[in-house]
Amino acid sequence: MQHPAFEEVTFQHHTDDATFKKKVRNTTILLSVITIIELIIGLLIYNIHKGESPNELLVLMFKGMVCILTLAKAYYIVSVFMHLGDEIRNMIMTIVVPLLLFIWFIGAFIWDGNSYKNLRNTYDKHYKESTMPTPHKGGH
Amino acid sequence: MATTATLQQTKWWTGGKSPFNMEYGKLMMWYFLMSDAFTFGAFLISYGTIRFSQNFWPDPNVVFNAFPGAGHANLPLAFVSVMTFVLIISSVTMVLAVHAGHSNDKKGVVKWLIWTIIGGAAFLGCQAWEWHHLITGEHVVLAGGKLEVIGQSMRGNPWGGLAPQEEVMAALQNTSHETLLQLSQMGHHGASATADHAALTHDQLLNSIQVADLHVREKGPVAFGGYFFGITGFHGFHVFSGVIINIVMLLMTQKGVFERRGHYLMIEKAGLYWHFVDLVWVFVFLCFYLI
Numbered sequence: 001m002q003h004p005a006f007e008e009v010t011f012q013h014h015t016d017d018a019t020f021k022k023k024v025r026n027t028t029i030l031l032s033v034i035t036i037i038e039l040i041i042g043l044l045i046y047n048i049h050k051g052e053s054p055n056e057l058l059v060l061m062f063k064g065m066v067c068i069l070t071l072a073k074a075y076y077i078v079s080v081f082m083h084l085g086d087e088i089r090n091m092i093m094t095i096v097v098p099l100l101l102f103i104w105f106i107g108a109f110i111w112d113g114n115s116y117k118n119l120r121n122t123y124d125k126h127y128k129e130s131t132m133p134t135p136h137k138g139g140h
Numbered sequence: 141m142a143t144t145a146t147l148q149q150t151k152w153w154t155g156g157k158s159p160f161n162m163e164y165g166k167l168m169m170w171y172f173l174m175s176d177a178f179t180f181g182a183f184l185i186s187y188g189t190i191r192f193s194q195n196f197w198p199d200p201n202v203v204f205n206a207f208p209g210a211g212h213a214n215l216p217l218a219f220v221s222v223m224t225f226v227l228i229i230s231s232v233t234m235v236l237a238v239h240a241g242h243s244n245d246k247k248g249v250v251k252w253l254i255w256t257i258i259g260g261a262a263f264l265g266c267q268a269w270e271w272h273h274l275i276t277g278e279h280v281v282l283a284g285g286k287l288e289v290i291g292q293s294m295r296g297n298p299w300g301g302l303a304p305q306e307e308v309m310a311a312l313q314n315t316s317h318e319t320l321l322q323l324s325q326m327g328h329h330g331a332s333a334t335a336d337h338a339a340l341t342h343d344q345l346l347n348s349i350q351v352a353d354l355h356v357r358e359k360g361p362v363a364f365g366g367y368f369f370g371i372t373g374f375h376g377f378h379v380f381s382g383v384i385i386n387i388v389m390l391l392m393t394q395k396g397v398f399e400r401r402g403h404y405l406m407i408e409k410a411g412l413y414w415h416f417v418d419l420v421w422v423f424v425f426l427c428f429y430l431i
Contacts, residue, residue: 008158010150020239028232035224042217042430046201063431070426074419081235081415090152091160091167095174102181109185113192121195131195133301 027080034073041066169409173416176378180420183374184427187367198299198360200429203292206273220429223266224421227379230259231418234386238411241404246393249407253390256414260383267376271369280323280354282307286314287356289322294365300358308356312349317342324348368428375424378417385410 015023041062048054048062079085084092121128152159160167191197201216208219233255240248277291279298287308290296303311315323324337324345340348389410398404 006158006163008156009163010157010161017243024232024235024239028228031228032225035221035228038426038430039217039221042201045430046199046216049199049201066426066430070422070430073422077231077415077419077422081231081418082412088152088161091162091170094160095170098174099177101178105181105185106188109189110192113189116193117195120193128195133196 023080027076031073031076034069038066038069041069163405166405166409166412169412173412176416177420180371180374180423183367183371184423187371187427190361190363190367194361194363196301196361198297198364200431203274203299204270204429206270208269217429219266219270220425223263223270224425226259226263226266227418227421230256230263231415233259234411234414238404238408241398241407244399244404246396246399249393249398249404250390253386253393253407257383257386257390260379260386260414263379264376264383267372267379271372274368278322278326280326280356281359282311282356283359286311286316287319287323287354289319292365292368294369295362297360297362297364298357299364300360303356303358305351308351308354312346312351317345320345320349323354326354371424372428375417375420378420382410382414382417385413 045059045062048059084095121132150157152161158167204220205214205216206219207213207215233252237249237252237256240252274292277298278289279291281288281290281296281298281300282303290298292298312320320342321337324340337345337348389407392398392406393404398406
């Protein structure tokens with residue numbers, strides 16, 4: 001169907017009311033469930049940290065899971081709420097391909113921060129001693 | 141599906157039609173949002189870099205554990221989950237407003253826009269409360285061999301590791317009289333307590349302080365405040381401008397501007413912006429509160 005106001009727009013998406021409402025309802029439930037799972041993982045991390053000797057690997061794993069869940073949430077918001085999933089492929093690609101820069105952006109900068117920490121700890125012993133959390137100081 | 145077949149046969153680049161099947165304004169809104177994603181991305185990545193360069197970083201569950209009206213109860217993640225749900229729900233009402241616009245349903249657009257505006261305002265209110273709570277909070281820190289009472293600000297972070305008991309005892313001797321007075325009053329509210337404590341001598345004041353109850357910490361990394369207030373502030377500013385845009389859309393709808401125009405595409409563009417604000421919050425929530 002031609003758009004009423006823009007003749008250069010060739011077609012419009014038309015879904016009937018019932019299908020649309022169902023899609024929105026399902027996405028809302030999905031986003032809420034993912035958020036609740038994230039909160040549960042957050043509380044798990046909190047309880048692990050409270051313990052005597054926190055298992056850092058387990059905490060890291062839970063944090064990784066939360067990151068993946070967040071990406072899933074972002075996907076559903078962009079694809080369903082912002083209707084990007086319904087646009088034509090070329091348009092989607094002009095948005096998504098530039099965002100791939102983030103893969104390098106995140107990796108390189110996190111790596112750099114970590115490297116700076118290691119260099120400082122190696123060459124500045126006073127810095128290491130004054131900032132490194134010790135068991136009795138702990139984060140809590 | 142019939143449309144899919146026609147779509148594949150359509151020659152998109154022969155002129156006369158939009159190769160992206162989208163009007164100019166909406167396409168440009170998408171590119172603006174993409175550039176804005178890089179701005180937020182750069183801020184969050186900068187925060188991540190600094191966080192990875194530190195030996196110690198405050199545990200978000202220790203910093204964000206307050207709830208309005210719950211006093212000093214320890215409720216990690218509770219308030220921020222309310223904020224997250226408020227924003228998700230306001231995103232859903234915006235989807236419904238855009239959908240009502242597609243079917244030229246003026247009443248529907250007005251109704252759902254009002255709910256979206258209420259959601260946005262509620263989120264801003266929550267954020268204002270949280271900032272106020274962090275800035276005006278009174279936390280005892282051990283710094284430079286004496287005790288201080290500070291809040292979370294751009295210049296100081298009270299969320300370092302717990303200070304060893306013996307160092308706190310020693311620091312108590314070097315702490316100023318005013319701070320001691322403040323410490324002795326923490327937990328004892330009311331004017332009579334204030335007057336009682338003011339009359340005490342310096343030694344009596346020292347004896348009245350229960351060190352174990354103060355939960356004295358060392359100072360945490362100072363960058364925490366700048367990043368938290370900077371990024372949540374920048375996001376809050378986006379929410380604020382989104383609310384303003386939605387109010388303008390509401391007024392234009394009520395005046396019948398879109399009705400005369402024959403379409404509600406402006407609502408769609410405002411909707412894209414509003415969903416983007418929700419999208420950014422998902423990542424702010426992840427970076428500051430969850431991990």
